[in-house]
Amino acid sequence: xxxxxxxxxxRKSSAAMDEARLRQQAIGVRLRQMxxxxxNEQVPDEFLEILRRADSRSSEKG
Amino acid sequence: xxxxxxxPKPRQPADDNAFKRELVQLIPHLRAFARTLCGxxxxxxxxxQDAMMKAWDARNSFQMGTxxxxxxxxxxxxxxxxxxxxxxxxxQLDQEAAExxxxxxxxxxxxxxxxxxxxxxxxxxxxxxxxxxxxxxxxFAYEEAAEICGCAVGTVKSRVSRARRALHAILxxxxxxxxxxxxxxxxxxxxxxxxxxxxxx
Numbered sequence: 001x002x003x004x005x006x007x008x009x010x011r012k013s014s015a016a017m018d019e020a021r022l023r024q025q026a027i028g029v030r031l032r033q034m035x036x037x038x039x040n041e042q043v044p045d046e047f048l049e050i051l052r053r054a055d056s057r058s059s060e061k062g
Numbered sequence: 063x064x065x066x067x068x069x070p071k072p073r074q075p076a077d078d079n080a081f082k083r084e085l086v087q088l089i090p091h092l093r094a095f096a097r098t099l100c101g102x103x104x105x106x107x108x109x110x111q112d113a114m115m116k117a118w119d120a121r122n123s124f125q126m127g128t129x130x131x132x133x134x135x136x137x138x139x140x141x142x143x144x145x146x147x148x149x150x151x152x153x154q155l156d157q158e159a160a161e162x163x164x165x166x167x168x169x170x171x172x173x174x175x176x177x178x179x180x181x182x183x184x185x186x187x188x189x190x191x192x193x194x195x196x197x198x199x200x201x202f203a204y205e206e207a208a209e210i211c212g213c214a215v216g217t218v219k220s221r222v223s224r225a226r227r228a229l230h231a232i233l234x235x236x237x238x239x240x241x242x243x244x245x246x247x248x249x250x251x252x253x254x255x256x257x258x259x260x261x262x263x
Contacts, residue, residue, distance in 0.1 A: 020230070027229055028198055030179050035199035038094035047089050050111055054118050055082060059075065 081121045084130050089114060091131060091200070092138055098183070098195045099142050109145075113138035129206065136210045139192070182232040186225055193221035194229070 092113055096106035117124075117134045124133060183191055189211070196207040197218070204222075208215040 023230055023234070024226060027179065027226070027233065030176060031194070031199045034176060034179060035094045035098065035195065038097045039090040041090070041093070043089050043093065044107065046107075047111060047114060048086065050115065051082065051086065051118065054115060055078070058078070 077126065078121065080126060081124065082118075085114065085117060085134070088131055088134050092134055095135055095138055095195070095200060096142070098199075099139070099192070101184075109138065109142055112145075113141050116141060132202065132206045132210055135196070135200070135202075136212075139210060178233055179229075182229045185232055186228055190221045190225035190228065193218050194225035197222050198226075 089110070092110040093107060096110040096113070097103060100106040100109055113134060116137050120137070124130065183194075186194070192211065193207060196202045196210060197204060200207075202210065204215050204218050207222075208218045211218060
């Protein structure tokens, strides 16, 4: 093993990689948050209203 | 109502009810996806409603038990492109929408990041943005996203990875470049915050 090559270089680059991974992760988390925020909003009544109307229309038609 | 005609009736009211129940469950997701395409909440809801009705009208062609979420997302996406809704570009940056989001997050640091994410997303090519949204936020597998977008799985993969890289670069340049040391801290606090929010939920 090459344990006596403390390799500042390598330490740095692995730190940079950690950083990059962390950022990607944070972006991913944010992205989901942004999406979920809308998912968790109350659905406007309009949606169900429209669907209800369409449903009764189609059952009238038989 | 007059006599039923003799042609075989492929669907029963029960089918419609089951379909409807499932469709109703999907409305929040359709709204969220529409919002990422349109930006403007009102235009997004119009789009989501149109897609919902398209799905309802096409219910006979849907096979119960298959992935209705992917199917409705595909309908919504097609609807969006076929109508060439013009709103997305400027409305992605719609200030009002951004501010509404900011209020909801409840962290002095977080609003900036969300706002920047929005702006960053708006700068991506549309096909990269939608791929990233579907896979990164919508919870779709690459295969499903490919089906929704009507392209090859490999194409989706490369779009997602290009989108991630581009977004990373955009966000870096925008905010975090100012102070390299703070970048990690800011991210950690965002992650911690997200962790907190998701445990609350």
